Amino acid sequence: MFKILLLPLLFFSTFLPAQNYLWPTNASRALSSSFCEYRPGHYHAAIDIKTWNKEGYKCFAIEDGIIERIKISPFGAGKALYLKLKDGRKAVYFHLQKFTKELEQKIGERQRAEKSYSIEWWPKNLKVKKGEIIAYTGQTGIGVPHLHFEIRDEQNRPLNPLQFYSVVKDKIRPNLKQLLIIPQNESSSVNGSFKPQIFPLSHIHEGVYIIKEPIFAQGLLGLAINGFDQADGFYNKLGFYKSTLSQENNPIFEQAYDRLNFKNTRMVDIDIYYPEKARSKKRFNKLFLDSFNNLGFYNRKLGNGLINVLDDTVNFEISIEDYFQNRSIIKGNILPGELNSAKINRVQLSSENAYLKMTIPTKINNLQFFSGKSADSLKEISYYEIMERTIDSLETVLLLKIRLAEQGDFLLQTILENSFGQTTKTIALLNNENKNLPTSQVELYGKQLFLSFNNIADSEKLTLKVFHDSTNNDNRLNIDDNVSEYVFPAKKFKSDSIKITMQDLNKVYFDTLISAHLLLPNKTQKYSFYHDSLKLSSTVKTVYDTLFFSIDKDSANPEQFELPAFGSIYKMSIGDQILNRTIELSLKSDSSFFPDGQASIYSVGKKGLNFVGGKYNPQTGYISTRIKTFAKYIIAADTIAPQIEIQKPRWGKTYKKMPQIIFKAVDEISEIGSDKNIEIYFNDEYVVPEWDFETNIVKGRLHYEPQKGKHKVTIKVKDRAGNITQKVSAFSIN
16 A cells, blocks of 8 residues: 655645646756657657756656556666556656565566566556655666656647646747758759758847858758757756747748657657758758658648748748747848859850850849969959840840950859859860869769769860660759759659760760669568669658668678678668668578577678677578668678676675675677576576666666575576577575
C-alpha cells in the first residue's frame, strides 16, 4: 500500500484554470530541453527538467491515478513509469534511478522470473494519490541525469506539458543566428546559385533582426531558420515553440508545437532542412511544407509557405516565439535577381577593336568592359560604341564596337550591374584559343544532379550539351566570376545515365557519362549491381520523394581493417538526403566457412568497421540486413570476443558481507547490443544485470544476504556477432 506524502506548499503552484496538476519533481523548475525538440529520427515528446547532474530527487504523482505501466531497458528511456490520471490523460517519467521499495521488490521478482533486466509490466489497479512519491530521478537509458516528463492525451498523443504549468520562468527572446534560403527547382536560384544559401543575421534591438547582406533570387524559394531559445538564468539551448512567416504582411506559414502524434515522429527529419544538417551539423527549422509532410503542427489554410520571386521585390517577416510569448522577428526582402550575365553571341576581332554581338538584361544600372592578355592584367576600356540595339521586355541584344585597352588583347571582361544592384562578372575569350582548361565538379544532391564549372571563359560557341533519354539539350551557360552551374532534377531522369559535354567550336572541355538510379516514392523496387553481388529492395515507404542514388565499388585492402573482410567495399550515396523507412541491402558472401553469426555486414567509417547486421544464408549465398542510411558497406567476420573486467567481487578476496557485483563489459566492434547478451550467476542462481551501455558498466545485486562461506560469480557476455567471453570470480564471505 502506498503512503500519501503531504508536501509543503513549495511544490504547488498556480496552474491554468482547466487543470491543477502538481509539478512532477522537487529537483527544480528549470528546463534543459523543450517539447518537440529535434532528436535524430524522432521528436522529443517531453520537457526535460534539470536535476543538477544528480540522481535521487523525488518524483510525484501529479494527480490521482493508477500506475498503468513500468518499462525497464538499458537504452532510450531507461527506467520508465506511466501514470494514468483520473481525467484520462497520462503522465510519463523517464530515466528514473529507482522506484518505491514496494515497486522495486515486485520489479525484481519479475526480472528474476524472466531472467532479463529489460521488462515491461502492466500492474493491475495500482492506485496512487496526488503528491505521492512514485519514483526517484536518475540517468538510466541515455543522457546525463535529468527527468524526462510527458503528459499524453486520452489517445496517447504527447501534449506540450507547459500548457498545464506556469512555474517555469522565462522572459528571454529566442536567439536567431542564420537564415537559409533553398531554391525549390531547376528554375530557381539565390544570389546566382542553384544551391541553398546561408545569410547571417544581425540583432539590432529588442528581438528585431535584419539580414546582413542583400538577397537576389528568382523562382520558387523555401526559407529556414537557425537559432535557439533559453530560459531565465540557464544556459541550456531550447527549441522554438511557434514560427510564422509573412509575405507582404500576410501570413503564409504558421507552425506551433502543441501536440505530437507518435506515428509521424520519424518525420522530424523533414521538419528541418536535413541536407544542411548532414553537411554542416546545423539545424534549420523549415518555414515551408513539402508535399509529403503529414505532420500536424501547421495551419495548412495559409498554404505551403513557399515564396515565388518574379519581377518585384518580396518583403517578408519571420516571427519566432517560445511558449511564454517571448518573440523575435526577422525583417527582410528578396530582390528579383536571376543569374543573367552578359553572353557573347558573335565575335570579330581586329588588332585594336572587337566587334561583338552581346545579349544582356534589358534593365541595367551599369555596364563596364576590361580587356587584357591574362585575367591578372585586365585594364578598363575607355571607349565602346553601340552600333545597333534590339530590346524586348527581358533581354537586349547589342551590336558593339569595343576599342581594346591594348593591341592584341584576347580576353574581355564584362561587369554588369542590374537594376537591383546585383553585379555579375564574365570573362570572354575573343579568339577561341583558351589555354586554361575549365575544371568541373559533379555532386549528387539526392533530388538533383549538380554540376559546377570553374575557370570558364565565355565565347560565342561555348555550350553545355545534355544527352538524356534519346534527347539532346543545348544550354548556354550563365557565368559569373568564371564560375557556372547546372542542375538536373531527379524527377526528369528517365534512363540509367546522362552524358554531359561542354565544348567550344571543335574543342571539348568536359565529357562525362554519369550513371545514376532512382528511388521512387509509393513504389516497390528491386535493384541488382555488379553481377548480383549487391541487391537493394525498397518498399512503397522507403523514400519521401524521388531521389538519385549511386553505387560504386572499391577493392578492400585486407590490412585496412582489424577483422577479416571479404569482397569489395560498396559506396552507396543519396547525397545528403534522408530515407523515410529502411531499405534491404543484400551482399553476396563467400564466407560460409565461418561459424553462424560471425559474418555480417559492416559499415566502413573513419575509425574502422561498425556492425550493421545480417546473417549468412547458405541457400541464397547472401547476407541481408535493413539500413536507414546510404554509406560504405562490406562483409566482415568478427572473431574477437568481448572483454570483461571484474571489479567486484575480486578473485580470492574475503568480504564481511556480499558486495555488489560490478564489472566492465566492452566490445568495440560488433558491440554487445542487448542486456540479454549479459548473464550473471551467483553460484548457480541468476542475478539481474543492470547494464549502463554508455559507461559499459554492469551491476548486479542479490535480493538477499547469502550465507558465509565460499562462493563464485560467473559472468558471460556475448556480442552481436556471437562471440562469447566467460569469467569467474571465486571469493569468500566471512
